[in-house]
Amino acid sequence: MDVIEQGVGELFMDPDADKARAAFRQKSRKWENKVMSVKEAVERFVHDGEYLAFGGFGCNRIPAAAAHEIVRQGKKNMGFAGNTSTIDFEILCAGEVFNRCDVAYVIALEARGLSPMARRYMESGKVKICEWTNYSLAVRFKAASAGVSFYPARDMMGTDSFKYSAAKMIECPFTGTNYVLLPALYPDVAVIHVHEADIYGNSRIRGITMSDYDIARASKRVIITCERLISTDEIRNKPNETIIPFWCVDAVCEVPYGSYPGNMAGEYYSDELHIKEWLRVEKEGGKDPEVLKKFLDEQIFSCEDHFEYIQKNGGMAKMQALRQKELLLNGAK
Amino acid sequence: MSDYNMMEMMICAASRELEDGSTVGVGTGAPCAAAMLAQKLHSPNLIIIFEAGGSSPLIPEMPISVGDSRTTWKAISASGMCEVMEMGCRGQIDYTFLGGAEIDMYGNLNSTMIGTDYYKPKVRLPGSGGANDFASFCWRMMVMTPQTTKRFVEKVSYCTTPGWLSGGDSRAKTGLPKGVGPYKILTNMAILDFEPESKRMRVIALNHGYSFRDVQENCGFELLQAKKLTENHPPTKEELRILREEIDPFRYVIGR
Numbered sequence: 001m002d003v004i005e006q007g008v009g010e011l012f013m014d015p016d017a018d019k020a021r022a023a024f025r026q027k028s029r030k031w032e033n034k035v036m037s038v039k040e041a042v043e044r045f046v047h048d049g050e051y052l053a054f055g056g057f058g059c060n061r062i063p064a065a066a067a068h069e070i071v072r073q074g075k076k077n078m079g080f081a082g083n084t085s086t087i088d089f090e091i092l093c094a095g096e097v098f099n100r101c102d103v104a105y106v107i108a109l110e111a112r113g114l115s116p117m118a119r120r121y122m123e124s125g126k127v128k129i130c131e132w133t134n135y136s137l138a139v140r141f142k143a144a145s146a147g148v149s150f151y152p153a154r155d156m157m158g159t160d161s162f163k164y165s166a167a168k169m170i171e172c173p174f175t176g177t178n179y180v181l182l183p184a185l186y187p188d189v190a191v192i193h194v195h196e197a198d199i200y201g202n203s204r205i206r207g208i209t210m211s212d213y214d215i216a217r218a219s220k221r222v223i224i225t226c227e228r229l230i231s232t233d234e235i236r237n238k239p240n241e242t243i244i245p246f247w248c249v250d251a252v253c254e255v256p257y258g259s260y261p262g263n264m265a266g267e268y269y270s271d272e273l274h275i276k277e278w279l280r281v282e283k284e285g286g287k288d289p290e291v292l293k294k295f296l297d298e299q300i301f302s303c304e305d306h307f308e309y310i311q312k313n314g315g316m317a318k319m320q321a322l323r324q325k326e327l328l329l330n331g332a333k
Numbered sequence: 334m335s336d337y338n339m340m341e342m343m344i345c346a347a348s349r350e351l352e353d354g355s356t357v358g359v360g361t362g363a364p365c366a367a368a369m370l371a372q373k374l375h376s377p378n379l380i381i382i383f384e385a386g387g388s389s390p391l392i393p394e395m396p397i398s399v400g401d402s403r404t405t406w407k408a409i410s411a412s413g414m415c416e417v418m419e420m421g422c423r424g425q426i427d428y429t430f431l432g433g434a435e436i437d438m439y440g441n442l443n444s445t446m447i448g449t450d451y452y453k454p455k456v457r458l459p460g461s462g463g464a465n466d467f468a469s470f471c472w473r474m475m476v477m478t479p480q481t482t483k484r485f486v487e488k489v490s491y492c493t494t495p496g497w498l499s500g501g502d503s504r505a506k507t508g509l510p511k512g513v514g515p516y517k518i519l520t521n522m523a524i525l526d527f528e529p530e531s532k533r534m535r536v537i538a539l540n541h542g543y544s545f546r547d548v549q550e551n552c553g554f555e556l557l558q559a560k561k562l563t564e565n566h567p568p569t570k571e572e573l574r575i576l577r578e579e580i581d582p583f584r585y586v587i588g589r
Binding site for chain 1: 360361362384385386387393394397398399400401402404405411412413414415418422441445451453454456457458459460461462463464465466469470491492493494495498503504507508509510585
């Protein structure tokens with residue numbers, strides 16, 4: 001198969017499937033208790049310079065607690081997969097955690113508008129960008145999850161989205177039609193927030209799964225944060241509900257409201273007022289950096305953990321209101 | 334003085350395009366409002382699909398995110414990006430609504446950057462998201478956008494999402510699925526489609542109170558004109574009632 005055309009974007013990660021297999025071979029298959037704090041999980045499994053992926057989509061089922069911890073620990077020079085990454089992306093920008101990014105959708109918070117802080121960082125020249133689309137980035141995880149070095153797809157062709165990507169175009173040996181080939185993306189480490197997990201890492205998700213089935217399998221190390229721990233018996237009683245099996249997982253952290261201020265399907269809705277407040281301060285921070293610095297100190301750096309962050313922003317009363325809103329109870333809007 | 338605004342006009346026009354029993358891939362905001370309106374008014378069996386995985390929900394109120402839990406409320410399935418886009422790539426999504434900062438005469442869209450140098454953009458925008466994918470796969474791509482010279486440009490700064498590319502048969506030659514492409518553009522002033530041979534944008538219907546000249550003056554390139562221009566009727570009382578009372582009571586979208 002000859003390459004007809006290829007993008008000029010930089011491929012940040014090696015798509016070699018045999019190298020990935022060698023790494024996955026080393027991964028433990030032991031039934032070990034992997035429960036630890038978010039602080040410990042980030043210390044042990046997230047390292048400067050590595051490539052990071054997050055689960056969830058937009059502001060939904062995001063690993064917010066872990067994102068704050070990564071910023072608090074001052075992780076730097078990382079690569080990041082921006083597959084409709086919104087509030088989590090904004091948090092990482094606050095710590096200037098990454099310096100290269102595979103972009104499908106970043107900077108904006110969907111219907112809420114743009115994050116001034118994320119835009120400033122992405123326009124600063126400090127971040128190398130390779131361009132993708134939501135599906136093509138999802139396919140790259142899917143290829144890695146399948147243990148191959150690429151997957152074919154039919155999007156991107158004919159556009160600048162292809163030109164500034166690291167994809168290649170070939171002719172199908174069966175039909176003669178052109179296809180785009182998307183290189184597998186094997187992240188060094190992923191953090192995925194789920195509804196329920198047991199102490200070994202067997203995990204359940206409600207609502208959309210986005211790309212998390214594949215990200216969990218594609219990543220060399222996986223940190224699971226969960227709303228609540230459940231027993232392994234419960235997992236075994238309903239094996240169909242297991243989205244991520246324990247042999248993919250390195251750490252399990254129980255973090256109730258771990259997606260806050262994001263949405264968690266069936267649990268709590270997003271805190272729109274708090275998200276709006278962030279955007280307002282970010283905008284002000286464009287003129288007066290001190291205002292933004294003070295805000296981030298209060299919201300992230302001075303917090304011991306996610307509980308303290310939630311406490312500062314309304315505590316249990318706020319969580320109760322967001323739960324009622326999520327479930328459309330009590331006339332909540 | 335009309336008793337409806339530009340956004341309401343576009344949403345109503347868009348909703349009329351979605352026939353009962355069809356499938357449509359939408360994002361948040363105006364496209365979602367149009368799909369919800371169609372479902373409540375004339376297309377009860379419209380299948381609304383969100384790229385993050387929400388499929389055929391009974392949306393209780395306007396979602397804020399393409400992945401928020403409103404997109405899976407009483408849905409028939411909650412899946413993921415690959416599942417949804419593969420449904421499109423197989424040929425099972427009929428329509429999609431997209432937008433962008435810029436659109437050209439072939440319906441190519443830009444949502445990535447403004448400027449002349451990709452590496453030093455004047456403004457960096459979010460990127461494709463699922464737009465390139467939906468436009469590549471869904472049979473008929475539609476765009477809702479205000480009619481301004483800033484948006485309707487001779488050449489997009491960056492082609493994020495494929496329209497008819499450089500016109501004629503250029504799109505068919507790339508390898509993108511056959512028979513797929515931009516179908517209609519719905520603006521506050523008119524409805525436009527694409528001339529079948531050249532694939533250039535063409536005005537086919539005018540909204541109440543606008544002339545072809547108004548549309549041309551608010552467009553950065555030369556428009557074609559259908560032989561007979563029809564008039565697109567204003568929002569009906571029923572459309573406005575449902576839109577204002579049931580779909581967007583807090584005016585998140587129609588208040589923009």
